[in-house]
Amino acid sequence: MLVNATRGFLWSDLETRALLNIWGEHDVQTALDGNFRNSHVYRDVANRLCELGFDRTPDQCRIRVKSLKRQYFQAKEGSRKNGQYHKMCKFYDEMERILSNRSLFERQDIDSVAVGGDETMDEDAESTELLQEAHMDGMGECSFMEHPVKTEYPPCPIPVTVGGMSSFPTKPSSLSKTNPPASSSSRPRRSKKRFANMSLEKLMEKFLEQSMEAEDNFYRLEQQRLQAEDKRREEEHSRELQMLQMLGQIFNGISTPSPAPPPSCIPQTIPTVPLTRPPCGNRNHPPALNEFASHSQAAGPGLLMEEGETQFIERSFSLGTARMDSVIPLVRKTIPPLTSKKHKGQDGRIGIIGGCQEYTGAPFFAAISALKVGADLSHVFCTKDAAPVIKSYSPELIVHPVLDGPNAVEEMEKWLPRLHSLVVGPGLGREEMLLKNAKEIIKRAKLRGIPIIIDADGLWLVAKEPSVIQGYQRGILTPNFMEFTRLYEAMHHEPLDSTDHKRSAQQLSIAMGHLTLVLKGEEDIITDGKNMLTCSQEGSGRRCGGQGDLLSGSLGVFAHWAFSSPPDATKGMNPSLVAAFGATSLTRQCNRQAFHKHSRSTTTSDMIQEISSAFKKLFES
Ligand SMILES: NC(=O)C1=CN([C@@H]2O[C@H](COP(=O)(O)OP(=O)(O)OC[C@H]3O[C@@H](n4cnc5c(N)ncnc54)[C@H](OP(=O)(O)O)[C@@H]3O)[C@@H](O)[C@H]2O)[C@@H](O)CC1
Numbered sequence: 001m002l003v004n005a006t007r008g009f010l011w012s013d014l015e016t017r018a019l020l021n022i023w024g025e026h027d028v029q030t031a032l033d034g035n036f037r038n039s040h041v042y043r044d045v046a047n048r049l050c051e052l053g054f055d056r057t058p059d060q061c062r063i064r065v066k067s068l069k070r071q072y073f074q075a076k077e078g079s080r081k082n083g084q085y086h087k088m089c090k091f092y093d094e095m096e097r098i099l100s101n102r103s104l105f106e107r108q109d110i111d112s113v114a115v116g117g118d119e120t121m122d123e124d125a126e127s128t129e130l131l132q133e134a135h136m137d138g139m140g141e142c143s144f145m146e147h148p149v150k151t152e153y154p155p156c157p158i159p160v161t162v163g164g165m166s167s168f169p170t171k172p173s174s175l176s177k178t179n180p181p182a183s184s185s186s187r188p189r190r191s192k193k194r195f196a197n198m199s200l201e202k203l204m205e206k207f208l209e210q211s212m213e214a215e216d217n218f219y220r221l222e223q224q225r226l227q228a229e230d231k232r233r234e235e236e237h238s239r240e241l242q243m244l245q246m247l248g249q250i251f252n253g254i255s256t257p258s259p260a261p262p263p264s265c266i267p268q269t270i271p272t273v274p275l276t277r278p279p280c281g282n283r284n285h286p287p288a289l290n291e292f293a294s295h296s297q298a299a300g301p302g303l304l305m306e307e308g309e310t311q312f313i314e315r316s317f318s319l320g321t322a323r324m325d326s327v328i329p330l331v332r333k334t335i336p337p338l339t340s341k342k343h344k345g346q347d348g349r350i351g352i353i354g355g356c357q358e359y360t361g362a363p364f365f366a367a368i369s370a371l372k373v374g375a376d377l378s379h380v381f382c383t384k385d386a387a388p389v390i391k392s393y394s395p396e397l398i399v400h401p402v403l404d405g406p407n408a409v410e411e412m413e414k415w416l417p418r419l420h421s422l423v424v425g426p427g428l429g430r431e432e433m434l435l436k437n438a439k440e441i442i443k444r445a446k447l448r449g450i451p452i453i454i455d456a457d458g459l460w461l462v463a464k465e466p467s468v469i470q471g472y473q474r475g476i477l478t479p480n481f482m483e484f485t486r487l488y489e490a491m492h493h494e495p496l497d498s499t500d501h502k503r504s505a506q507q508l509s510i511a512m513g514h515l516t517l518v519l520k521g522e523e524d525i526i527t528d529g530k531n532m533l534t535c536s537q538e539g540s541g542r543r544c545g546g547q548g549d550l551l552s553g554s555l556g557v558f559a560h561w562a563f564s565s566p567p568d569a570t571k572g573m574n575p576s577l578v579a580a581f582g583a584t585s586l587t588r589q590c591n592r593q594a595f596h597k598h599s600r601s602t603t604t605s606d607m608i609q610e611i612s613s614a615f616k617k618l619f620e621s
C-alpha cells in the first residue's frame with residue numbers, strides 16, 4: 001500500500017516540539033486518558049498547531065504522537081539494558097516528562113504500544129486505514145524509507161542493545177505467530193520474508209540508523225534551502241536599496257535639502273541575542289526594511305524552517321519614538337469603533353479571578369480599569385468575604401462571591417461562555433484551595449479559546465505548575481521582576497542571569513511554549529519568543545502598588561479586541577504582542593499624567609482617573 005505523500009512526511013524538530021508542548025498539556029492528557037474516541041482532542045491539537053503556523057491534520061498529529069511514544073518506549077526498554085540507548089530517541093526527555101505524569105491506565109496503554117501490542121486503544125473505529133499507515137509510518141520522520149520494517153512487532157519487550165549483544169535470544173517467527181499485531185493480516189507479507197532471517201535487535205538498529213540518516217538528509221536539504229532563500233532575499237534587498245538610492249537622488253535633484261531627522265526618530269535595532277546558529281535572512285536589511293519584515297513575518301511560514309528552540313530568527317527590536325509610532329497604529333486598528341448599532345457587552349465582557357480577605361484593592365483596580373478602557377461589563381470572581389468590600393468600592397462591577405465556595409469551578413464556569421477574556425491573579429492570594437480553583441477555571445477557559453492574562457498570584461500558581469498555561473497561544477503572563485525570577489528559575493532550574501533581561505525573557509517565553517510575556521520594569525519587555533517589543537513610554541518615578549493591576553485589567557480588554565480583529569489589523573503580528581503593547585503604553589501614560597497632577601501623592605486610583613484622557617491621547621488623537 002502506498003503511503004499518502006503528505007502523511008507522516010518529515011516533521012521538523014520545531015514542529016514536533018510544538019506538538020509535544022500541546023499534547024503534553026495536562027488537560028490534553030486528561031482528555032486522552034482512557035478515552036477510546038479521541039478524534040476531537042486531536043482535532044483541537046491540530047487547530048492549535050495551525051495557530052502556530054503548522055499545517056497538520058488531526059490524523060497526522062495522532063500518528064506522530066504514536067510514533068514518538070513507540071520510539072520513547074523502545075529507547076526506554078533499550079536503556080534498561082544499555083544506559084546510552086535513550087540517546088537514540090531525540091525527544092526522550094520531553095516524552096519522559098509528559099509520560100511520567102500519566103495515569104496507570106494510560107501507562108498500560110502506551111506500554112502496549114511500546115512493545116507492539118494493540119495500538120487501537122485510542123483509535124476511532126473509522127481509522128483502520130490510519131492504523132495501517134501508522135505502522136507504515138513508523139518513526140514518523142522517514143516515511144520515504146524503503147523498508148516498512150515497522151510492520152514487525154513482537155508481542156514482548158524487545159531486547160535491544162547498541163553493540164549487538166542481546167541478553168536473550170530472539171525468535172521472531174515464533175513470536176509473530178503467538179501474537180500477531182492487530183492489523184498485520186491486511187498488510188503485505190513481503191517485508192516479513194525480507195527480514196525473516198534478521199534478529200529483531202538488528203532490525204531495530206537498522207531501522208534507527210536509517211531513521212537518523214533520513215533525518216540528517218532532511219537537515220542537509222533544509223540547510224541548502226535556507227542558504228538559497230538567504231541569497232534570494234539579499235539580492236532582492238540590494239535591488240530595493242538601489243531603487244531607494246535612485247529615488248533619493250531624484251528627490252534631491254528637485255527639492256531643497258531638508259535637515260536630518262532628530263536622533264530619537266531613527267529606528268534602532270538592539271544588539272541581537274547570541275544564537276547557536278547565525279540568523280538567516282534579514283541580516284543585511286536596512287532598518288526600515290527590517291522593521292517591515294518583523295511585522296509581516298511575525299507568524300509567517302518562515303518559522304517552520306527553524307530548528308531548535310535557540311535557533312529562531314531573531315527579530316528583536318527596540319522601540320524608539322519611531323518604532324512606537326509603528327505599533328500604536330496597530331493597536332488603534334484593533335479598537336472597536338463606538339457606534340449606536342451595538343448592544344451592551346459587545347465591546348467586552350471581562351472576568352477577573354481574584355480578591356480574597358487580604359486583597360480587595362487589586363481585583364477592583366483590574367476590573368474598574370477594564371471598564372474605563374472600554375469593556376462593557378466587568379465581572380469579579382472573589383471569595384465570600386471579599387465580595388461586599390469590592391461591591392462597596394463600585395456599583396459598576398458585577399461581583400460573584402464564589403471563589404471559595406463548594407462549587408466554585410462550576411459557578412464560575414457558568415459564566416465562561418459569556419466572557420471575552422479572563423484575568424487571573426490580582427489579589428487571589430496563595431491559599432491552596434483558591435489556587436486549585438483558579439487552575440481549574442484556567443483549564444476550562446483554555447478549552448474555549450478565551451484569552452487569559454495571568455498576573456500576581458496567578459503567576460505563583462504558574463511557577464508551581466507551568467503546564468497549566470504552557471503552550472496556550474492566547475495566554476499572556478505579566479510578571480514584575482520578582483515574579484519573573486520565580487518563573488524563570490522554576491522553568492530553567494538555574495539562577496536567573498539578571499544582566500540580560502531581554503534574553504532571559506525570550507528564553508522563558510520559549511520554555512513556556514511561546515507564550516507572550518510582559519516583563520514589567522523600567523522598560524517593559526514584551527516577547528513571544530520570536531518577536532520582541534520594548535515599551536519605554538515615559539512614566540514617572542512613582543511606584544505605588546496596584547499599577548500592575550491597572551495593566552492586567554486593561555490588557556484583558558486589549559487582548560479581546562486584538563484577538564477578535566481581522567488578521568490584517570495587526571499586519572500579521574501576534575495579537576498578544578499588540579495588545580500587550582497597548583496596555584503597557586496606556587499604563588505608563590496614566591502614570592505620567594497622574595504624577596504630573598499629584599507628584600509624590602500619586603496613587604493607582606489617580607492613575608485610573610487618567611485612563612480616559614491617556615487613551616484618547618495615545619489611540620484616538
Ligand atoms: N491594594 C491591593 O489590594 C493590592 C494588592 N496586590 C496584591 O498583593 C498580592 C501579592 O503581590 P506582591 O506583588 O506584593 O507579591 P510578591 O510577588 O510576592 O512580591 C513581594 C515582594 O517582591 C519584591 N518585588 C516586587 N516587585 C519587585 C520588582 N519589580 N523588583 C524587585 N523586587 C520586587 C518586593 O520585595 P521587597 O523589596 O519588599 O523585599 C515585594 O515586597 C497579589 O495578589 C497582588 O495582586 C498588589 O496588586 C498591590 C495592590
Ligand SMILES: Nc1ncnc2c1ncn2[C@@H]1O[C@H](COP(=O)(O)OP(=O)(O)OP(=O)(O)O)[C@@H](O)[C@H]1O
Nearest residue numbers: 480520521522524539545546547548549551584587
Ligand atoms: N522603573 C519603572 N519605570 C517606569 N515604569 C515602571 C517601572 N517599573 C514598573 N513600571 C510600570 O508600572 C506598571 C506596573 O509594574 P509593576 O512592576 O509596578 O507591577 P506589579 O509589581 O505587578 O504591580 P502591583 O503593585 O499591581 O502588584 C507597568 O506598566 C510598568 O511599565
